[in-house]
Amino acid sequence: MNEHARTSTSEQSEAYIALGANLGRREETLREALRLLNEQPEIEVLRVSDVYETDPVGYADQPPFLNMAAVVGTSMPPHRLLEIMQTVEDRLGRVRDIRFGPRTADLDLLWMNGLAVETTELTLPHPRMHERFFVLVPLDDVVPPEEPSGLRALVDRSLAELGPAAGIARFSGPLFP
């Protein structure tokens, strides 16, 4: 593990989260997910992307998703943040059944200060983020040019490697605040 990253997580850090929904009232679900995250005492939603409508990837026989990205400020360690994110999914009615299948709300932790984590519960950076337009295009909205831990370069490189974006269209502006 990168020692600088380890020490900086005990202070305030910026965590990048991907949100998706493809069942029920998708926009309302995303809005509520952001509200539930922000009402946590140790989490502050700092920036959010536009909302994108995206073709399902992985398991095709399901409705289109709405996807977006959020940056939150937190002093929590990443495993604790992931637990909170899973509580939010549960409160929004997520049923964990088909892998890559339909879901009321899906929250993935993408990146936290460039920290590398490899446990059964959590892998960071998110291992599939670099291959997914539905993650990279919203991230592109919220990662500043001077992001200090290398995420800007990862997003730029991944988008360049994937070529022209397909299966994704802007749906609405930011849902928060």
Ligand SMILES: Nc1ncnc2c1ncn2[C@@H]1O[C@H](COP(=O)(O)OP(=O)(O)OP(=O)(O)O)[C@@H](O)[C@H]1O
């Ligand atoms: N970076 C991460 N963000 C979210 N979950 C993670 C992460 N790394 C590992 N996991 C684990 O992955 C498990 C399955 O998550 P989930 O059901 O959301 O997967 P999925 O959304 O179907 O697929 P994908 O992970 O490709 O988006 C979770 O229980 C969680 O412990």
Ligand SMILES: Nc1nc2c(c(=O)[nH]1)N=C(CO)CN2
């Ligand atoms: N377009 C799109 N496809 C998906 C999504 C998602 O959020 N958007 N999430 C998945 C599970 O990780 C699988 N496939």
